[in-house]
Amino acid sequence: MNENGGSEIFNLQKSSKRVIKVNLEPEKIKSIIVTKKNWILKLKDKEAEFYISRLHIEDNSFSHDHLFYFADEDNYFKFLNFLNDLFIKDTKVIKEIETIIYYPKSIENKIYSIDDLI
Incomplete structure (x- = not known):
């Protein structure tokens, strides 16, 4: 856990550079x-998602x-x-x-209902 309480600040570049x-x-x-080509971050409490490219800006035509x-x-x-x-x-x-998918470690202690498994 870092000084931000688990959150991390990244320098991200928009397609405009x-x-x-x-x-x-x-x-x-x-x-x-x-x-x-991407990591797709799906946000809680919203239908929103955003993409972080796994490629260099010049390599991604998307x-x-x-x-x-x-x-x-x-x-x-x-x-x-x-991520790790x-x-x-x-x-x-x-x-x-x-597909590989990552979930926050906060779900490790969640107890699932049998209904959740179906």
Whole structure:
């Protein structure tokens, strides 16, 4: 746990190449889905999601208003540590494709009802 209580501040670059500071707070993230080109962060209490590219800005032809890139390599590796420290890696079948998905570690102690399993 860092000085921000688990949240982490990243320098993310918009497609316009402007760099912004974004505080990623695990308690506000429902899940993170890993695709070939992006991490898709799904937010709790909202239908919103945003993308962080796993590729360099020049390598990603996908354009989206909510697509961000890491400003530098340090932020990329800091994000990988953020995932490993604060999230649980799982798999889920999405559209008939087995997909890697991360859930906040806060769900580790959750007790599921039998209804949740169906």
